[in-house]
Amino acid sequence: MASQKSIHELAEEWLSLDRNPETRKEIEDLLEGNNIAELERRLRRRIQFGTAGLRAKLQAGFSRMNDLTVLQASQGLAVYVAQTVPDAYEKGIVIGHDHRHHSCDFARLTACAFITKGFKVHFYDKLVHTPLVPFGVEALGAACGVMITASHNPGPDNGYKVYWSNGCQIIPPHDEGIAACIEQNLTPWVWDKHLVNGSPLVGRPLELVADQYYRVLGNLVQGTSINRGMRFVYTPMHGVGLPYAIRAAALIGAERDTNMFTVAEQAHPDPDFSTVKFPNPEEHGALDLAMKTSDGLGISLVLANDPDADRFSAAVKGADGKWMQLTGNELGILFAYFIFQTESDKSKIALLNSTASSQILRSFSDIEGFYYEETLTGFKWLGNRALELEKQGYKVPFAFEEAIGYMFHGLHDKDGIGAMLMFIKLLCWIEENISGNSMTRAQGIILCLEEIYSKYGYFEDKNSYYVSLDPAVTAGIFRSIRTMNPSESGEYRYPETVGSRNVTYWRDLTVGYDSSTPDNVPLLPVSKGSEMITCILDNSVRVTIRGSGTEPKLKVYVEAKSASREKSKQLAEQVWDDLEREWFKPRETGLLRP
Structure with missing residues (x-):
């Protein structure tokens, strides 16, 4: 929610709370330069705490990722967990971080907020891949977990990912409860990042948790031994995955430089992601360097993780020499x-x-x-x-x-x-x-x-996204879709056609409508704070559109079923074109294709 204070009042509030000299200077310089527009972007709205936690640019301001907003989030989380989870202080919190700029500092500040309240802290003091935090929450019986990462976002971003006591990411009503507690605990309790070093409340269980984690992975591949002739190139995409991938590959007998080869330029943590614009294996061109490395080694298999190694992609080269990246x-x-x-x-x-x-x-x-x-x-x-x-x-x-x-x-x-x-x-x-x-x-x-x-x-999809730099544009597009077929009585009406195809099913999980249920109430949870519509055309093409919760994107998923892969693919392409012409209208709305 936007503050009603003047921008100068918001700037003074920031300066009264922030003790980091670098981010204080950012706001002071903007004030001195009278850059009101940038101050408005940084200070007017508070960074939103949602079911993915926090994610934003690394900059000063209430809407950004920085020491102050991380401390405020941690204080609110600590209060909420203490109120909600039995024996929360003794169970404690698992905290991990990746290699991004300020990730280690944010992890330490998170720990300090919990230490100050008397929580036990299970602190991972080395770079970890994200799955070790939720796994550690379950393995240690912790009350919650926090991973400092922005996953596959660009280098200038960072994030704060929260896990509940069951080892899963938080869902409602916990997100709303934590957000409310953050608002009630905005004044920092502590700024000492070194408190984590000597506190008797801090344990360092990384090796113990990692051993248990690899036992679970070992059970998944029990009895499997890699074909000695199988070779693959692996890229962690400038992230933290390499040591974890090496240890995992050893479980099936894969040896480095015999079976497993790496992309040297992307093998080690680099918070600036110097060889890729977007460090996401899904993005077009992200695996080009891995494929080039494979070509040079005569290898026809590429395996990839995103920077925090919770996602996976693969590409194989056919007999014709062409690479096929699996969707x-x-x-x-x-x-x-x-x-x-x-x-x-x-x-x-x-x-x-x-x-x-x-x-x-x-x-x-x-x-x-x-x-x-x-x-x-x-x-x-x-x-x-x-x-x-x-x-x-x-x-x-x-x-x-x-x-x-x-x-x-x-x-x-x-x-x-x-x-x-x-x-x-x-x-x-x-x-x-x-x-x-x-x-x-x-x-x-x-x-x-x-x-x-x-x-x-035969199911074929065409999935992509539009870049939507203004949330108001995204909201306006969804609003226009909902009002294409207006009703004089005010009842919910959805479009009857897309292109030449009839809409045979419609579900809107933002307003809470489902055409297939007797009372038109969806079976899946409704969220008025997120945009999501699913429809089916002629009982053969399924379309889902949604606003991303972590990136400035409007995501579009089209899947068609037909008598062959070729016909399904053609059908999906046709519907995509119809949607772009009738719903998204990028020339009018300003949406950008990647």
Whole structure:
């Protein structure tokens, strides 16, 4: 919510609270230069605490990531956890950080806020990949966890990711409760980053937690040994993943510089991400250097993590010399099919994916008879739902989201290192059961996908996004979609067509409408604070659009089902063009294509 104070009052408030000389000077310089517009951007609105925690540019100001906003968030979180989790002080908090600018400082400030209130602090004093924080919360029985990371955002950003006592990302009402406690605890209790060094409340359990984590990964790949001729190039995308990937690969006998080779320019932590504009393996061109490295070594397989190593991507080179990067949905259904085929007891398993992900998993479940559910986007929903199903007696061996996020049995958040290991196991299984040794890995994967599509339907997607630099533009686009077919009575009306296709299903999880339920109330949770619409056209094309909670993006997911991959792909492309012309109108709205 925007403050009603004058901009000079907000600047004085900032200067009265901030004790970091660098960020104080930023505001002082803006005042001296009378840069009112920039002061407004920095100070008018407070950084929003949501279900992903915090994420923003590293700058001075209430709307940015800096020492003060991290302290304020930590103080509010400490108060809320103490009020909500039994024995919270003794259970304590797990705190980890990656290599981004100021990540270590933010982790130390977070620890100091909790120490000051008397919490036990489980402090990871080395760079860690994000999955070790939620895993550590579960393993240590902690009350909550915080990971300082901005995942795959550009270098100038950082973030603050919160996990609840069950090892999952927070969901409502915890996000609102924490936000309220932050507002009530804005004056810093402590500024001493070195308090973490000598406090008897601080433990350093990283080695213990890592050992338990690798035992879980070892159970996932038990009995698997890498084909000695299998070689791959790995990139951690300038992030923290390399030491964790090396130790994981060793679980199946993969040796560095024999089986596993790295992209030298991207192998070590670099907070400026010097070789990629966006350090996200999904982004066009992000794997170019890894492919070039592979070409030079005569290797046809690339495996990649994002900088905090909770996401995973893969690319294979075919016999024609062309690289094929697998989409998030293709990886998801490959994993699901492989895991289902190799499960010894299929009677009580459940597989999950998010509503923005491929519907082939639903078709798969309809034919094979296992339990399937879709959740809202984000592993906060997938992880929490998996825990609920496990309490009901289900085994949840796998869940995925199309944004290259994968969760496996024994874990309750996405894990890029675990996914890397399971992908190698998947390749070994494809060679033994589908393709044999006579085919390239690309041919084997294509053959496996064809086997899946021939059984469960040909689904093809076209997923991308528009850059929307102004939240008001995004809100305006959703508003225009909702008012395309106005009703004189004021009842909710949705568009009847998109292009030449009829809308056969409509769900709006912002206003709370679902055309398929008797009372038009959605089965999935409604959130008025986030934009999300899903519709189906002619019972064959599913469209989901949503505003990103962490980036200035309007995300668009189109998936078509038809009699062949080619027809499905063509259908998805046609609907994308219709949506751009009728809904998004980038020339008029100012939306930018990547």
